[in-house]
Amino acid sequence: MPHDTDARPLAVRHGAATHVFLWTAFPLLGAAAGWLLTRVPGWVTSIPGAPEMQKLEFLASLTANPVVAAVVIVAGAVAGGVVTLRAYDDIVTVEVGPAVIISRSGTARTFAREAVHAVFVDGDHLVLLGARTEELAREKTDHAPARLREAFTAKGYPWLDDDPHRDAFQRWADGMPALDGHAQALLRARQDAIKAKDAADAGELRTELAKHGVVVRDVGARQYWRTVL
Numbered sequence: 001m002p003h004d005t006d007a008r009p010l011a012v013r014h015g016a017a018t019h020v021f022l023w024t025a026f027p028l029l030g031a032a033a034g035w036l037l038t039r040v041p042g043w044v045t046s047i048p049g050a051p052e053m054q055k056l057e058f059l060a061s062l063t064a065n066p067v068v069a070a071v072v073i074v075a076g077a078v079a080g081g082v083v084t085l086r087a088y089d090d091i092v093t094v095e096v097g098p099a100v101i102i103s104r105s106g107t108a109r110t111f112a113r114e115a116v117h118a119v120f121v122d123g124d125h126l127v128l129l130g131a132r133t134e135e136l137a138r139e140k141t142d143h144a145p146a147r148l149r150e151a152f153t154a155k156g157y158p159w160l161d162d163d164p165h166r167d168a169f170q171r172w173a174d175g176m177p178a179l180d181g182h183a184q185a186l187l188r189a190r191q192d193a194i195k196a197k198d199a200a201d202a203g204e205l206r207t208e209l210a211k212h213g214v215v216v217r218d219v220g221a222r223q224y225w226r227t228v229l
Helices: 018-047 054-063 066-090 146-155 181-195 199-211
Strands: 008-011 090-096 099-104 105-113 118-122 124-130 135-140 216-220 222-227
Touching: 008 146, 018 054, 054 066, 066 216, 090 135, 090 146, 099 135, 099 222, 105 135, 118 146, 181 199, 181 222, 199 216
Parallel strands: none
Antiparallel strands: 008 090, 090 099, 099 105, 118 124, 124 135, 216 222
């Protein structure tokens, strides 16, 4: 497919509605949770026949104070704002032009057009493959595949509907003779990171495996692997 002669990149990003939703929904939910916390002690102590609980009665009297209640509600809203900020760690922007730029959490990675030999979506991950079938990038994103496909095909990138090397993956088992000791050690450490739900460590180990010529694909907590050409 010929390249788009317009050098301006096409950006796949979340619209204003997403940001409005994040900064509205989570703070409101946090404030609502704070309001409920101010009401629960009073509701419990007002139940007929409920046993006397001095600590709960003290909380009921404390949260009945409008100033205390307001502080708790504001604290809930602030906690919701913190959740919103953490949600931005999962927001990815993809710019497609003379190069592909993938940005997340203020960090951007750039891939030259000539280095990208295949692009596809695997589940909820955008994947870029290089000339030796190595994974240049595997980025989790909630952008619709159709939007990504439209941007990449418009700029002449080789978009595929599926992973062309899916059948080459094998499920990893410790001690497999097809892998050397170094790769086994990395996969073993990565399995531990997956079990511990340490995404950062699992990502670093994926990068180390890529340097060793091993591509990893996760299915749940299971690792599948293949070698590059």
